[in-house]
Amino acid sequence: MTALLSLTTIFLSYNQAQSECKFNLFIPAERGFVLDLSRHHIDQLSNEISYLFFLRSSSKSSLSVDVGLRRSPRSKQTIEIESDPLFGYLNDRRGLPSKLSIGLEGWTPRGVSGSMKVVARFENASAQVTLHYTAHKEKGKPRFNNETWDEDIALVESLARQAMSIAVRWKLAGVGSSIDAGRESLIERGYVRLGPWMTSKGFTVTWDPMKRMATFTKGNQTIKLAEGSREGFDGSVRKDHGSLIVGLNGELWAKTSQLSSWIN
Amino acid sequence: MAHALPPISARDVDFTGNHPMRNVDGPYADPEVTWSSSGTEAAPAISIDIDGNLSVKFEHYNNSDKSGTGVFQVYFAELLLPDSTTVPLQVNGNSGASASVSIPAYGSFWSPNFQISGWDPWIHGGQLRIGYLVDTTGIPGLVGYGMTREWRFLVNLEPPVGHMATVWHELLEETTAYAWGEDDPTQAGKDLTFGLYYAQRFAYPGQENLTSNWFDESNSFKLSTLLRTSGWVTGNCYDVAVYLHLLFESQGLSNEPLLRLCQRGPYDLRAFLSNDICPIGSDSTIPSNYNPIAWTNHCVVLFDGKIFDACLALQKAPDLSGYWNPPASWTSTQHWYVDHGQEFTGVAKRFIQPSEIISFDPPQFNFDLHLPHEMTQSEDTTFIFGGIL
Incomplete structure (x- = not known):
């Protein structure tokens, strides 16, 4: 019995640190993504992030949707990297099918690649959607299986807009707040x-x-x-x-x- | 007709001295094997360092009305290696050991602790096999018990540190494979760098997409989702350096902060043109895979004052010999830029001139490849990431 109690205690404390994601998003079944992970995480600086992680077996790709609220300032290094005069990407926000930005700052994919990432921020609220393709080797280089890019970027835009709305709601009414x-x-x-x-x-x-x-x-x-x-x-x-x-x-x-x- | 008494049954096994471990799904239970109503739940692996102090004890349950003193005998311990050879281990300093144990009626009992030692003093792994008996000869009517148990067993160079203080099993298996047989920290670090570079895991996304892909908005590295994504994935130098850093930490190699190599240059563009590099993910034996790339900073692992850079391969070593591999355990100067007169070595080649920039948004260049190499020492800073997620 002692061993059982100890084990229960371990799992309880783990679940408290890594609770379930506090939002839901609908992805049409025909897109082939299956939920693999649902987490809510609070770091030592009280920054909160909830994320859903999906896998698509047909093309071996993964999809992550994050909604976050920052309570600590962004590091100077991060600001410097993102706003670099030559390679900064903060203002690169219109690579979406709608051609309309999301949030107040962020970035969108610059071109077809092995992954796509949309970051959108509204003050300390954020939404992030990342889709990763896997690759096979061709002539000594990885060739990513990104043939579905056009339909995937549309899905990623849709999820990023919904995630931004959830982030704003959390900012205004609290993390995990009701409709x-x-x-x-x-x-x-x-x-x-x-x-x-x-x-x-x-x-x-x-x-x-x-x-x-x-x-x-x-x-x-x-x-x-x-x-x-x-x-x-x-x-x-x-x-x-x-x-x-x-x-x-x-x-x-x-x-x-x-x-x-x-x-x- | 006589009814056979139920046998003594196994419950928990408790190792001590081993490193706390988890995997992508969460922490492993400790004790490592826990009896429950649904059966036995076994932790998949035991992690110990080459100088580690491992002991083990076993719990069993006696489901009978017989009680008394038995003998708990561990009669062998060995490590089964992948090539099917075995390394005999010592139990309390001998090939086996035994001790008396008090067996209650209808109750559980623990064996004494047995000290296990004798694994080879280098990075490796195998199946730990322990054979034992509960001898109940002195308790009439009670049937004894015996079995051989196995656990995945991974021998670290040093106890895991930093973000890997509770070591992730996946990373420990990866580093064990890369640095198998090493007993020297620097050589292990080189192996980890080469291993990651050639793993066909990360592929540098290229000039058109330099953003990091595995950080969340709080600057935490998303290790869980990375490990759940199989195969080749894109990653820039920060992704690769952080992952390599975690591999170092899993083998207990010193966790110095990551290093950002920056360069302001005479034009205040903070931009430099790299040497011909073969980015991670491409075949470094093919000369056409080596090309210059424009950067303003670059992230690498610093260990023992030397640089380990799994993001790229260079064609020449600092002594101008053919290299075709990722820089590992190079000095800062060797890694960045060494002027040999007509030739140069290192990651950086020269500053980008304003006339070479066609567009800032998006960045587009027209490199003049005839301009001479010219560089100064980088302005290095540390890179602190927010943890792992």
Whole structure:
């Protein structure tokens, strides 16, 4: 019995340090990704990260989705590396099918490679989606099995936008907060539901669930706004509407003070 | 008709002196084998260093009304090596040992501790096999018990340190394979560097994508997800250096901070052109795989004041001889740049001139490959990562 109790204690303390991920994301089954790992981790500086890790056996690739809240400052070295005048990638944020950034800073893939990584930050909240391909050897070099890049980058964009929304909700309402708590926090901060607001202005709405992009049409005007982004397209003109669009339980929420000026 | 009494059954085994161990799924239980209602749960491996002090004791259960004093006899211990040879080990300094043990009725009992020693003093691994008997001759009616048990057994150079203080089994198996037979820290470090470079595990992503792939937003290295991703994966110099650092730590090699090699240069671009390098993942025996690359910094492992760089291979050693391998245990100067007059060796070649930069976003270059080599000593700093995840 003593041995059993000791073993139980070991596993309990381990589970407390490595609890389950505090968010859920839906990936269509036909994409072939199977959940392999679900973790929530708090480091010694109280930074929190939740992540889901998936494996796809058909092409031997892996996919990781992280949502995090930082409570310690980023190191000077990290800032220097990311903002290097020659190789910095902080502003490299538009390599996505929608061509719209996510968060306030971050980066997206610069080209087809053996992996793709999208990093999006909103102040101390962050979302990170990484997809790794494996390779075989060809003429003395690794050749990555990235034939599905185009459809994968679309999935990665979709997940990154959803993860950004979750990160913002956690920032506003607390880590692991409920949908209701998130909604209250958004209302307190002046967010309104985007769909009904645009409809009240006479727009019709269509929704692209993969790009997480809503298209609003009225007469000759078309406005495109994407979840997790403070950019949008007014016709073909890229504009900044000043605050992130936050997705919550299938609804888009936005601050509309600047968007009002977009409407003809 | 007489009914045979149930046999004595095995429960726990407890090793002491071995290193705390875990794998990608979490910590291993200690004691190493734990009896439970669902059966026996065995930790997959035992880790010990070459000077380690390993002892073991066994727990059994007597499911009968007979009690008394028996004899617990460990009659052999050996290490079965991959080539099917065996190394005999000592038990309390002899080929075997025995001691009396009190066996209660309907209760569990532990054997005394037995000291195991005699494995070879270099990095290696095998199957630890221990044969024992519970002799119950002195207890009429009680059937004795005996068996041989096996555990994966890995011999470290030194006790694991730093992030590997609870050593990850996967990394220990990897380093044991790379540095098999070594008893010298520097040579083990070279083996780990070469082993990782040639492992077909990391592939440098190339000029178009220099970002690190295995760090989270808190600067922690995502070892769990890396180990769960099989085969070749992309990784830049920081990914490779941190992983090599963890391999060093798993063998107990000193955990000096990682080193960032930086260079400001006369144009204040912080950019330099490398020597012809063959990045990790490519075949270093093929000359066409060696090309220059533009960098502003580079991360390497520092151990005992020398540099170990598994991210790349160079064609020439510091003495101008043919090399075609990753730099390992090179001085900072040897690794960075040595001017031999008409020739030079090392990682760095010269500063990038502003006229060679076509675009900053994305970075695009038109290197003038006829410009002479010209470099100064790098401005090195340490790189601290936030732990492992």
